[in-house]
Amino acid sequence: MTSQAEDGPDTVAASRRSKITPEREREFFDAVLEQIRECGYDSVTMEGVAHTTRCSKSTLYRQWKTKPQFVAAALRANRKVRFAGIDTGSLAEDLRLAARAAGDWSDKDTRLLQALGHAVTADHELAQALREALVLPEIAELREMLARGVERGEVPADHPALEYVPAMMFGVLRVRPVLSGQYADADYLVRFVEAAVLPALGLTPDPGRRSRDD
Amino acid sequence: MTSQAEDGPDTVAASRRSKITPEREREFFDAVLEQIRECGYDSVTMEGVAHTTRCSKSTLYRQWKTKPQFVAAALRANRKVRFAGIDTGSLAEDLRLAARAAGDWSDKDTRLLQALGHAVTADHELAQALREALVLPEIAELREMLARGVERGEVPADHPALEYVPAMMFGVLRVRPVLSGQYADADYLVRFVEAAVLPALGLTPDPGRRSRDD
DNA sequence: GTGTACCGATACGCTTGAGTACCGGTACAC
DNA sequence: GTGTACCGGTACTCAAGCGTATCGGTACAC
Incomplete structure (x- = not known):
């Protein structure tokens, strides 16, 4: 198993001189995840994401090679600690x-x-x-x-x-x-x-x- | 909502002078359910089902109007009692x-x-x-x-x-x-x-x- | 001011799959 | 035997969506 997609291609905003700010990236990720929730993975379209975020399909494909890679990046960016700080002693x-x-x-x-x-x-x-x-x-x-x-x-x-x-x-x-x-x-x-x-x-x-x- | 699709269009074999025996119908249903399990609903194709059951797409569309109706019929035909006869007294x-x-x-x-x-x-x-x-x-x-x-x-x-x-x-x-x-x-x-x-x-x-x- | 490189937009090629139309073959009714 | 109606096969239309290419505009570097 080659781990070629570890940290690099996920959050491209910082690298590559992209003009996409992390906040903008967040919008893309939120949009695609929400579209997945609503329509299912297969029904999600790159065009739909581009439209709701008012960017162009090209922009998305410039940052992420394919749709699954894009979604995977969105998921990884979505990692959160859920139960942080829960430690009551009981x-x-x-x-x-x-x-x-x-x-x-x-x-x-x-x-x-x-x-x-x-x-x-x-x-x-x-x-x-x-x-x-x-x-x-x-x-x-x-x-x-x-x-x-x-x-x-x-x-x-x-x-x-x-x-x-x-x-x-x-x-x-x-x-x-x-x-x-x-x-x-x-x-x-x-x-x-x-x-x-x-x-x-x-x-x-x-x-x-x-x-x-x- | 009118429940127009209740019992009629599900098991068409008996009606309509179809030459499809219930056993044959069972094959169609099994095939589509298995394909769903393997590839997911969206990736299931009527052509794939037709191919694995060695029938033609036309045959399927003659019996069921659309893909979701076909799948729904397959599911309904799949109803089974799971825990039948389990009654040990404890x-x-x-x-x-x-x-x-x-x-x-x-x-x-x-x-x-x-x-x-x-x-x-x-x-x-x-x-x-x-x-x-x-x-x-x-x-x-x-x-x-x-x-x-x-x-x-x-x-x-x-x-x-x-x-x-x-x-x-x-x-x-x-x-x-x-x-x-x-x-x-x-x-x-x-x-x-x-x-x-x-x-x-x-x-x-x-x-x-x-x-x-x- | 000039250049570079990215952005958004649009259009395109290509593939896939739903659903339809048409065809010859054949089983069954009578 | 003859006809009807369904079967399987194939070819088709149509729509959608992935991914690519191209183009003008523009922000930023220097």
């Missing part, structure tokens, strides 16, 4: 906060993942970019959260449910639209954590059920 | 069996759902067909399973985790490829049920360990 509370945070981008992220779900099988670079943008960071953060809980002795290190928590959270998050037609909002996810994740981990949920009043 | 055992059963088509069903995930937003008939084929039956069966458990007194009727069990099962099932790159096989799902679903429901996986101590 695993249950951390999970609640993470659920609430996840619910806030549930809509956008889920639609993106859904729309790219299959396009990914064709282009490996795209697949990797998607994983790195929308999957791996959150998983890693969840695992750290759990590890801290274990370290504090809240959950035994060999608790069998531990390894399934990321899949549970992620699964419910992504699958809810399919089941009920609506995206998993923060309240739903917090209730899910309360009702299923914490009990599975042997953590006692709030007895009085005072889950959502900030 | 909710835990039922869930284990369901997990094992689900793992057996995990691959095919998940790929199909993934591939159609976004195509569905464009065509409402397709969306409904997909839900009726791959989502609603399994959910309904799971709910019945849970209801029986409640009726037998294994789980209190107001147990908060009850409503999340289908989402958990479905979520983990569908999301595993995204997380780990491999489909959720039967073993994985059974371990998940054991480690997370049963404890969440307050059912003890093995007698030596009571997880709820509030």
